[in-house]
Structure formats: structure tokens, C-alpha cells
Amino acid sequence: MDSVNMAILLLLLALICLFLTLNSRGKSHLPPGPTPLPILGNLLQLRSQDLVTSLTKLSKEYGSVYTVHLGPRRVVVLSGFQTVKEALVDQAESFSGRGDYPVFFNFTKGNGIAFSNGERWKVLRKFSIQILRNFGMGKRSIEERILEESRFLLESLRKTEGQPFDPVFVISRSVSNIICSVLFGSRFDYSDERLLTIIRFINDNFQIMSSPWGEMYNIFPSLLDWLPGPHRRLFRNFRGMKALIARSVREHQASIDPSSPRDFIDCFLTKMAQEKQDPLSHFQMDTLLMTTHNLLFGGTETVGTTLRHAFLVLMKYPKIQARVQEEIDRVVGRSRQPSLEDRPAMPYTDAVIHEVQRFADIIPMNLPHRVIRDTAFRGFLIPKGTDVITLLNTVHSDPSQFLTPREFNPNHFLDANQSFKKSPAFMPFSAGRRLCLGESLARMELFLFLASILQNFTLHSLVAPEDIDLSPLSTGLGNVPRPFQLCLRQR
Template sequence: MDSISTALLLLILALLCLLLNTSSSKSRLPPGPRPLPFLGNLLQLRSSKDLLTSLTKLSKEFGPVYTVYLGPRRVVVLSGYQAVKEALVDQGEEFSGRGDYPVFFNFTKGDGIAFSNGDRWKALRKFSLQILRNFGMGKRTMEDRILEEGRFLLAELRNTEGKPFDPTILLSRSVSNIICSVLFGSRFDYEDERLLNIVQLINDNFQIMSSFWGEMYNIFPNLLDWVPGPHRRLFQNFDRMKNLIALSVRDHQASHDPKSPRDFIDCFLTKIAEEKQDPLSHFHMDTLLMTTHNLLFGGTETVGTTLRHTFLLLMKYPKVQARVQEEIDNVVGRARLPVLEDRTAMPYTDAVIHEAQRFADIIPMNLPHRLIRDTVFRGFLLPKGTDVITLLNTVHNDPSQFLTPREFNPEHFLDANQSFKKSPAFMPFSAGRRLCLGESLARMELFLYLTAILQSFSLQPLGAPEDIDLTPISTGLGNVPRPFQLYLRAR
């Protein structure tokens, strides 16, 4: 390398160092490990098996609020219940922006309800929440949909005839049908090619985003766009999903009657038509496609993954499973399916479901937040636009909130009288302004599905319960449970 090239390289490195290590004169950033040019804190972050473990370790060294560089991108990390609660709840407006998440943003381009910001996000959230409520979310009509789908699932489970099977695809198809019925107007047969494609694409992307390749793409998206690897499949899957949704939208357009909406897509099409003359409208075709995708992804993957984690827990702890079944028998019996009204009379079952969600910790790093204005937080002055990672795993494992946080213990959600008790540190759906839109739907599904299954079957592992491995196979966007088989013993 000649002297001119060397000098240019040194100049570029110096500028990168300056960019990484200086902030605006008015900001006072939290402490953190010293970054390298371009790489940021990659060396510290790769000292553990995954990003989550590395960020959790750094919080022990630098405290509950610290600064880290994911490549060249500066991020503030919050750890522990108190810090996360102060941000998302006490200062929820300031922390209400959506931070950078390249694996999603490169597909959504900031469209859709999950990854939009500002007025667009507020308009989409208000509209989507109202439409979902109109179609029964949180109401008896939605409960009826779930009970109907539960009967289809139970029939499929009976067809296993006590033979070993992997529940992943079956659970995903059934859970996905609930949100599909709201978005597309009807459920799909379990062998329908569209439903099978939806489930396969979502499951595949969730696993890739939770892998090493997903983590690295979020840190170095521009570099990995040129590197071969499984992450390239993410965007192929995204495009296939977009095409599936677009095909359904075209079918809706051909038979659309604004006076008689059948589902979410119909309502969105009506809103687009109403605001087509408004140049500032947030309702366009791309927004419809991305919002539908966001709701479909969230409504399929999280509940299905939670149920798989819960199956593993109940097989590993058969006494817990037996006690849930005893409560079901005492409160519901065998003559009818459990309904939501039963939940208040089933505190142990409710506690087990909450504890399974806490222990499984499906989205351990939450989706990133962003500060919408300069914000004073715990003595630091964080500039507008700063991305914030809230480590929900440290909330769900906070020893100040849970007596035995590393253990599966339903007593965390029971008081001295064995009545159900809430915990402010229970945040599987996040908290504050960006609370998951489908929280009430997910809670309904988890209770109705699990109680219906345990009313009819006992979950049996293929080996000894003590040999069941509860550690996720990968941790990134989500905690993905290890593949497993089980068999069902009719009760």
C-alpha cells in the first residue's frame, strides 16, 4: 500500500473514531464499552454465544443504563424492571418511537403498524385497534372464533392416535387461522396451500431472525446485503408473503362493498378510498400490505411459540400439568369446553400460563424503541433519535420482582391464599405506548387453547421428564424452543 493510500485510510479511521466517540455538546450519554471504528462493540458482543447474553453481561458491568455501539449505530440499553418501567411506562411518550430494525425495515420501509413512527404510527394504531375491536377482539364474538378453531385443533390432535408427533406446524396452522379470519374474512382448511405457505414463511423467518445471521444483519445490513447466507432467504420469504397478501387484497377489491365490510382488509380499502384525495393520508396500498403482514406475523408466531414452550414445561413438570387438569375438571368438567368466564375461577391455571410466558420470554430484547425528543433519563441527557433496547429478559428475571426468577414457578403469580396475583414486571407484550396491539387476543388464545387441550389429553414426553432441555435452540428476535416430539394420552 502506497503512502497516499495509507494516509487516506488513517484519515477515514480517525473520522470514524470521531463520529463514534463524540455526541452533541448538549447530550450526556450513559457509560459503556469503548467502541472501535466501524465494528463498534462487536468484539465485546461476540464474547458470548448470542447478542442477548452479551448485552445482559454488559449490564452487570455498566449498570441498568448504558451505551453500546452495534456496528456504527449508537444504542442505549436498559436493564432490569425499574429502568425499563421508568422508560416505557413513566416516560412512555418520550420512548414511544420505533427504533431501527434492519431485517424488518428493509422490507417495510417504515410502513405498517409495527415499524412506523410519528403521525403515521398513531393513525395506523388507532385505526387498526378500532377495526380489530369491531371484529370482536376482546369480545364474545372473538371467543367464539377461538372455540370453533379449538374444535378443529382437537380433532387433528385426536387423529395422532397416541403416536409421536411434532406439534409445531399443527399449532401454527390453528393459531394463524384466528388472525387470518379477522384479516381475510375466513379460516383456511389445515391443508390449504395458502395457510401452509403463510405458516412456513413466518416460522422460517422467525428462526432466521433469531439466529446469528439475523443478529449480524441488524448490525451490518449494508455489508451483509453483499454476503451469501441464510439471511438472504429472509427477503425472499418477505416478498412471497407480500405477494400472498396482495393476491387476497385483489380478490377483496373485486367484491368490495364499503357498506358491508367482511374483514380488516375491506375496512382498510374503504379508508384508502375515503382519503385518496388527501395528500397527507397515511392509508395507501403499501401501508395495507405491510400492516396486514405485521398483524399476521405477530398473530401467528408468538402464540404458537409460547404454546410449544408451555408444552415442554408441562411435560418436564408433570405435577404442574396434573394440578392444572385437576382445576379444569373441578371448574369445567368434561361436558363442555372451557370458556373465558372460567378463568377467574381457575387461578392456578392462570398462574401457570403467566409463568410460562415469563419463563419462556418469547421476545427477550423487545423490539427497539426510539426517543422522539431530547430526554432526561436517570441523570443522562439522551438526544432525540437515540435507539433504545429494553432487555425484557432482565425484567422477567429480576430477583426484586420474582422470588426464584431462574426457575419455572407458578407461585410467582399466586398470593398466600392461592389466588391469582398480577405482577407489574410481567411484560411479554412489552409495555407503554408500544404495547402489543394483539395482547387481549393472545391472552384469550393461550387460555382457551391450553385448557381445551389439557381437558382432553395429557402431554407425554418421549423420554424422561428430567431430560427435557428447556434452553432455546436460538435467541435473537425470539427465544426459539428446541424441536421436540410428544404423544397425547386421552383422558
Template sequence: MPAAAFTMESTSTAILLLLLALLCLFLTLSPRSKSRLPPGPRPLPLLGNLLQLRSQNMVTSLTKLSKKYGSVFTVYLGSRRVVVLSGYQTVKEALVDQREEFSGRGHYPVFLHFTKGNGLVFSNGDRWKVLRRFSIQILRNFGMGKRSIEERILEEGSFLLEELRKTEGEPFDPKFVLSRSVSNIICSVLFGSRFDYHDERLLTITRLINENFQIMSSPWGEFYNIFPSLLEWLPGPHRRLFQNFGRVKDLIACSVRDHQASLDPSSPRDFIDCFLTKMAQEKQDPLSHFYMDTLLMTTHNLLFGGTETVGTTLRYAFLVLMKYPKVQARVQEEIDSVVRRARLPALEDRASMPYTDAVIHEVQRFADIIPMNLPHRVTQDTAFRGFLLPKGTDIITLLNTVHQDPSQFLMPQEFNPEHFLDANQSFKKSPAFMPFSAGHRQCLGESLARMELFLYLTAILQSFSLQPLGAPEDIDLTPLSSGLGNLPRPFQLRLRAR
């Protein structure tokens, strides 16, 4: 009897899978009167274009497909249809010239599983517009892009330098001390104060965020985004993602409860206080977007973005400066000439330090921390480059092809600060510089990140020289993995006091 039941269950499962495959094939091949989709590789039922996306990372696969199908093409991630945009001109036409039509947030299962479409980064429609407008205003009120936030970064930079001096020239991995220091900046805005570098809350936040960024940038993260329903049933590191997300959310919730107990609406201390006050003001409005889960998700979005990307960029900068010691030496010469040693570098020095500014921009271009951007979505039926994209179509913009576009950068595959310098060695902007994306979904923490990168890197190079443990030419700048992010390979270095 059990064997017969097992056979019947197996037969039923096989029939169900066959019916699903036929339905998927019908939907894939049936004509669409409303849309004129770009070309692309022919998908298989259920699997989509998995066979064309078999390389070590999806960024490489999609970049190769763009060479065959052009700068606008269609792929299927499982059964989900996605239009991919490649190259500076194409991405710019979408995100900048047609910014309203491409302003939706696309499907990203790894985050959707946790956020359920809530929070600042992964919401859509009126909720996203309201949360973005509110967040921008509050972050500005707490100094984003102003002198007051610069003072916080300089203060945190001093704590970081003190921690780095404790290495006393011995080899160490800079990953976690950089993450803790960078995270403290956004923590001071969100929670009202910085943490000691050995505070258990800060250590937990940075560890969990670092681990999640690494998993999401691995093949496991990519596979989950293609087949989320399947991976719900399979073991693997992707399962830690949601445990980690939940633990960070619990830490934020604990801080929110502390804020509620001591809230003074007339004197908000930080982002959480402002959000709680807004929640109270709109408590009777059934259509309000300000409620507890939105606060938790929005705070998590800001904490994740404010911790990981700048810390990862700084680690790439360390690797690049050790591999090219002449570049490091020239940056230090400029620091010594403009700032000298009596004070820390300040933001106003940047205008007088074109080479340093160019190096930082080139690190961001070359490292390409978020190579595929977060997915966009067209908010209406959209005519684009001779095609008609139906409302709700998800869009992947390959920022790596923007940053490596030979029409915009002379030697796109090489690290070369001259990409951001003119003939007179003055700093030169590039419209193809998009590490923070572009258009309506451009990262609202851009001004903070730019300040952090300049002030941190110049303060460190003013006090120390970065020394590799081996030969500079042996340093490998290729990413350890590439999915959501390009992750630098683990390394150690020595700091020599100057």
C-alpha cells in the first residue's frame, strides 16, 4: 500500500510539472498584441534562459549576451521576463531621459522575501514617493550634505585612525574595522549616537550585513533570485540570509522601543524619532504609509546601504593603491601639499586635490560595486528604442557596461585616474559615472558616501602608507564573486606610519 501511494504521488507530481511546463511554454511563445519585446535567447519552459546564464556569475553572462543581441534584449530568469539594458547611451536614455517611466522597483526575490515590498528601497507607487520625500527631508535635517555631517565623519575618522594605529605595523584584515567605522556614521543618523567599536550591537550589525552581502553576491544568491520557490525547499547558505535579516530587524525594533519610551516630538534626536512622530501624526489616517513595519524596513534599508557599499569601496581602494604604489605616492604628495600634517583633510580641500578626487572616482568606476544595479520596472507601457515594453516589465541596467563603455573611457578595462582628469590635470566629470545609479531611483545616500570616501581615504593616507604582504604585481583585483555586488578578494596589509 505505501509503495502504491508513493507511485500515485510521484505520477501526480510528474503530471503537475508537465502541465506547468506546457503552460509556461504557451505563455512564453504566445503572441503579445500589446508589446514589441526586444530580441533575446529562446527560453525553455520553467528554466527560462538558465542554459545561457551558466557562467560563474550572471554579470558576465548578461554582458556576453549583450554582445550578441544588442544593447536592449530580453531574457527569462526562470519564468520571469526581464529586459536588459547595456551601454552608457542606452542606460542613460532609460534612467535619465525617461526617468519617470523607468522609476519602478523591479522584482528582487532575496529582498522581497524579507521586505514584502515595504520600506524605502523596495516599495513602489505612492508609498515609495512618500517615503523617499520624507527620508530625503529628514536626512537633510540631520546634516546630509552639510557641514554637520562632515563633522561626524571627521570625528569617526579620528576613532578609526586610533584603531589603525593599534596594528603597529603588523598584518591585519581591514574589512571589519572599516565596516564598523562606516556603519557608525549612518548609525548616528538613524539611532542618534555612534557605538564603541567593541559594542556587541555594532559588531552584530556589521557581521550580519557583511555576511548577507556576500551570500547575495554568490551563485546561491543569484540562483535564489531565479528560482525562489524551489530554493525555499533546499538547504544552503541562502537560508542564513533570512535569519540574518530577521536578527538585524530585531535589533532595530529594540532600538525603536527605546526611542518610544523617551520620545519628545518637539525635539527629535534622529531619523527614528522623526518617523515615530510622523506615525503619531497620521495615526488616524487609514491610508498612511507611516506605520511600524515601514519604519523597521526603511531603517534596515538605510543601514544596509550605508554600511556595506562604502566599506567595500574602501577595501577596493586599499587593494588598488597597494598594486599601484606610484598612484598612492602621488595622492600622498597632493595631501601633503594641500593639507600638510597639522590637521585632518576637510571637504573644502577636495577642490584643490584633483588627482585624489580622480583616483576615488576611478576606484568606484573600476570596482563597480553594484554591477547590475538594483532592478527597475516600467510604470506604464513604454516605447523605448523601437520596442514597446508593457507596464510592469522588470529592467536590469548593466552598470558594468556603462563604466566599461569604450566610447566614454579610453581604457575601460584598466585602472587609470586619467579617465577623470583633463589635459590640464584638472578634475573632469564623466556623465557615464553611475555607481549610485541615476534618475529617480538614484541612491539618496550619494552625498554622504562621497564625503565618507574622500575624508576617510585622505585621512588614512595622510597618516599611513599601505603596504602589501607580497609583491604589488601579484595583487589580484578581480572580484571574489559578482552578483548583487562585486566583492574584493580577502587580503591583509601592513600600515607604515608616515
């Protein structure tokens, strides 16, 4: 080996030693974990095609609290119900930060309600919760909107006349219209190009973010910014969505009456006008666009995806579908629509919906959290600013909380008397300070839409029930159900 090659080798070894030395500083109180490589981190121990499974397996080796490196980024991973609860609920304030999520940060730059931190996040969350409540969130008025929308949905479903169809757009239009009515002031006709464009952007981005491309971008964003691939479509979709929202904001600006706000955008614009002289105000135009996008994305995709999982489950287990229909017929009948007042008298239906959410596990890794201060946790010291992944999939499959966690079993949410039973390990909307602010709306939609559909139709698969595959098509940000078609038979 000549002297030049020897010098290069020694330099590389020195750099690696420097990296390992610097990386080990401040880690003496961090949870244990696999030894990272320079730049790559623990990539060799992880399967980018299924990061959730890889992280779950590492928890079996290193325990319910461990450290992993996603590329150069150091992350603490929490698994199991007790551990996640201790962090998000018992130490909610310490774990209330939002961690890095590059596919979203590329678009939001840390703005908007879902991906902001500090005082901005607190102000935006408080404002958004108040405005959403003013426009009916969790109240009778929003229930009436959902019931109206379900009538439009049923009319659309009848037009399928028992023929096979893909439910993605049919369901997404109805679900999206609920949050659209709150944000934009009115629902859209099902053929309205703006509504269809919103759904295309959101569905496409959810699938990409739940694919290996989305996972790899989150690990190596600077590298993938230079490479071709489906991840580039993510940002085109984001820009398209931003332009669509901006168009609606301009329309609102031209017709706004501050004394009589029509929707969320009107209220935000009014707040912007009130604070326009304050240079430190968090109410700026870009914040409005990002917050509206966050609410629109969350209010469209998660409920629509959950309902598609529910359809697959009910077709795979026709006896469960029949029992839900029997309960609907007994409690509601056929002459009126189901209402939220019926839910306490429909424990089995409620249990099935909860079990769908647990079993489908729509957001298995949760959105990343961040500790906002040096935090003592289970004998370790997690430094301020450390990102934390809470594996909700391990919460929803914790055998100490669910008797048959790998099986679809509505009895997980029923007691010995067949009354509905809550579970503290039910966390599809996360928990603690970052609990999804649309939880009450989502729960209302899932119950009213599903009960209305099953009151009027029986779901039939194009394949035998035993051939229906409930495993997700892809797993990343979300668990995306496999594409399928179904037929509806009028009851």
C-alpha cells in the first residue's frame, strides 16, 4: 500500500473515530441501542421497506426504551402501552414537542398547527380548538352536517346498482366534505373539481409517505432532494394543495364580514387583521395556509382510510357484519337515520368500530414527538430537543391490554355483560398534549357513516372471505389498505 493510500485510510479512520467520540458525548444517560455507523446510522439494522417492523423488532432486543439513529439523526423509541402512556400522558408536557418529519417540513417549514413548536403551536392549537368548537365540533350542529352528507353518500352508493366499485373516491368525497364545510364554509358537489383535486392530492401523498420512498426521504432528505423518484410528486402535490387553499382564501378576503364569520378561514383572517400591527403575531398568511392544509389532510385521510379498513373487515367476517346490522335494525330500525343518541344503545357497533381502529392501526408510529426539556425517563436522561418515536402499533398489540392482539376481536371493547368497555390502550388519535384535535369529529363520522351504510346495504366482496387480505399494502406514515372493489346489495 503506497503512502497516499495509507494517508487516506488513516484519515478515514480518524474521521470515524471522531464521529463515534462526538456521537457518544452526552449519551451516557441515553437508553441503549444498536451502534450506529457514520452517516448511515443504523440503516443496516433497519428495513426501509418496513421501518415499523424493524423498530418493533429492535424493541424486543433493547427493551421498551432504546436509542436508534435514522441516518445521522438520533431518536429515542418507545414501545408498549405502559411506556408510551408514561411519556405521552404522565409526562405529557415534557414530551409535547413535535419532532422532525422531513417530508412535511419541506412543505411547512415548521409552520401550521401540526408541525409547529413552542409558543406558536400553543397559540395556534388554542385558537383552532376554539374556532372548531364554535363551528360545531362535538356538537349537534356538526352531527347534522354529517347526517346530511351521509344522505348524499347513500344516494351516490345506490347509483352503483350492485355493481363492483372502488370505494376510495366515493368515501373520501363524503369524509372530506365535512372538514371542508368547516374550513371553507360549505360542502362541495361530488363532481366539483376542487374537491376531487383535494382528494387526489391527499390520497397520493398519503400513499407515497407510507411507502419506502417516504421513509427514505425522512432519513436522508438532503440526498433524496437530488434524486428522482415518487417523492418529488409529494412536493408537487403540496404546492398544488397550497395554491388551491390560497385561491379559497382570496375569495374569502373579497367577501369577508368580520362581524359574521362563515368558517375557519374567515375567523383566521379576522384574527390576522386584529394583530397586523404586532410584529410577533403568529397569525400570518402562510400560517393560515399551512394550518388549513394540516386540518384538511388530517380530516380527510384518516377517517376515509379507516372506513376502507372497516369494509374489508366486515366482508371478511360476514357474521360480524350481520350482528352489527341486527343491532342497527333493533335500535334504529329502517325508517330514520342513525344518530349519536343511538350510540350508547349500540355497544356492539361501537366495539366493532373501535376494534377496526385498533386492528388497522392507521398511524402505527405516530407523528414524532420531541422532549422540550432534559427529561428523566425510566432511569435514563433524554436530552432536550431529542426526537421520540412512540410505536402505537405496540400499544395496540400489547398482550397485557388485549386478549388476542393479532386477531380482529370486538370483545376487546366489550365487558362480560356485552356492554361497551373503554380501553386505556386505545390511542389511534395519539395521547397527551398532541392528541388529535379532530378526535371528536372523527369518532362521530365513523359511527354515523358506517351505521348509515350498514342500515341500507350489505357489503359483498368479489373474492371469498377467506381470501381477503387484511394486511396493509404499505406501512410508513400510515397503514394503507390493499386496493379492492366491493358490491353493495340493498337491504
